[in-house]
Amino acid sequence: MANEWDLIVTTAMGLESVAADELRKLGYNSLTVENGRITFPAQAIDICRTNLWLRTADRIRLKVGAFRAITFDSLFEQTKALPWAEILPENAAFPVTGKSHKSILHSVPDCQAIVKKAIVESLKQHYHKEWFTEDGPQYKIQIALEKDVATLSIDTSGDGLHKRGYRQLHNLAPLKETLASAMILLSRWTPDRPFADPFCGSGTIPIEAAMIGQNIAPGFNRSFVSENWPLFQADEWGRARAEADDLANYNQPLNIIGSDIDHKMIELSEHNAREAGFSGLITFKQMQVADFTTRQESGCLIGNPPYGQRMGDLQQIEGICRDLGQLFKKYDTWSFYLISSFEEFETSFGRKATKKRKLYNGRIRTDYYQYFGRKHPQKEASQPVE
Template sequence: MTKFNLVATAAMGLEAIVADELKALGYETRTENGKVYFEGEEHDIARTNLWLRVADRVKIVVGSFPARTFDQLFEGVKALPWEKIMPVDAEFPVTGKSVKSKLYSVPDCQSITKKAIVERMKKVHGRLGMLEETGPKFKIEVSILKDVATLTIDTSGAGLHKRGYRTEQGEAPLKETLAAALVYISKWTPNRPFVDPFCGSGTIALEAAMIGQNIAPGYNREFISEEWPFMKQEIWDEVRDEADQAANYDQPLQISGSDIDHRMVEIAKRNALEAGFGELIDFKQMQVLDFTTHAEDGVMIGNPPYGERIGEVEAIEQMISDIGHMMKAYPTWSVYMLSSMENFEELYGRRATKKRKLFNGFIRTDYYQFWGRKSQKK
């Protein structure tokens, strides 16, 4: 087994949740902006790809070094042990980014990185001429921040938000990773009722169901590293077996979602069917103010419209005010709303118990948390 330096990347504001996920899986972590570092072997690469709900990707950190000149970049890349990870026929596209660094030309940095890896591989393997690149793909990134270059290889392939259940989506879909984070922050447990009154294509409700039954989010998808020679098939079989054993498919769930748009409700139903929750989640067309329940200690999580079109803001402000008024009738329910409206608390008619800054794509939002009081149930 080989020991790798690994990094789970995350959207801004979600690093702490990814670190908690990794700790729960038994790893020691170190967190930076958008990144959570940990160590692991081949089995850990497969396991974290399968289980991380909130991370964007899992990458191998090949190395890091100062790079203020193109020569330093070339020599630094060439000194790294690429042959220990990639076969000689590997296909290895290089992407790049540069922030606050002397080497600001990303195309040049990518080209130099590629040349340096080719030189290293040719020398190690005693090859002349071109490398064939007919083998498995290794997606390499050269990232230069404040004149320090970090070279990584992506083990995930498609972003980890792609769970494999989304058949269709609406205009502004919430990423599955962010939806999972919203559920985590609420500390919802599967013995409590759960409602999303702005369900759209059903993402928040589906992520809650997966959390509720402890289903690994990557169970039904493939990863780029499955094609790599050192990531043997038995490793993947083993982690998928472990995930299957860990799932609690018999856990009853009280999850429902509604939306004013009947087309979105139909998409949500199809997505639920694809995810294996067709019978477990109740989706229906309904406006939020028609919500009624006899249940107590429930959790409502929603991502209401942000009002980006002219004339929409007033209607949304009124709706938020109406929800605040409506939920007074359900004092044991906790309400969690993701919104870009800075006056949300004023409109809702109550100070949030807590709020957390999060980014929905490039939109800065706050996650407003209104905790309910515990019921007097014996």
């Protein structure tokens, strides 16, 4: 493999800056941040590290090339000229997917077929073969056209990075693990502070908090499609996993509580926490939000209350928001972070948020309401990220 390639980190809209901050903390600084993606130069080992460590990214893609293409001939010739044989082994399986936006070449099936044919021709010249079995490792290639610029990339992740491996079972309106992590990272919660989620559902937010608190790489317990690629040196994935294991702090004490009004959700949360390796480390309780009590100071409450589109009626949602507002008054050293599409959230809560941030929960446009608690005189509470 070449010494250096560009990697494309894809994200949900609104999470680009959070993922970019993650990348900087991993030591990557030459970042180009655009809508829904971040591009940066990297080496093979960085494919391993970013897949293992990024909490808020959707996928890691290996960029093969980008160029302007307004004719099918141009698309074919420029695709053929890219260094496919440096990446694809002789027996590679390489299906091609595509998308086109505001481009002259708008027929996605035609673009896919042309890219496939161009790659085959390139490999023929290198391997001196007329036929390829495609029975080896998978390299899922994407042709993405945006305003007549074609970007060709290969998915290195396989399943989306939100699939950590612990949540085989979930509730009817699950919050993606990547969004849950983003909510926690934006709060700047640290594991020395108490943490609560009063709408825990299948346990995603508390489990992601535990992974962050103990610095456990979110991809540590899953596999990736690129692990089967021969372009890596024999020990690169092993070295990346060993590094992740060394950096984890499995002995870090955690004070994390998840609660839900539905006892079935508590059973589901406990099951998922066991799958994630946090059995006994996270406390789950059945109770409604109004019954939340604590004697601890400077905690962090993060939650995903019902929106109305999927569950609950308007009156119920207004009542929940009022209950949350009352809790914030009662526990004024705690900071509250709540995601909702309910437009009257602040009115029902009883006050304007200290800060508001637009996020997308799937296709639902939401606001992330952030209420900063009063600083405890003996303990400075961490301030959220801008």
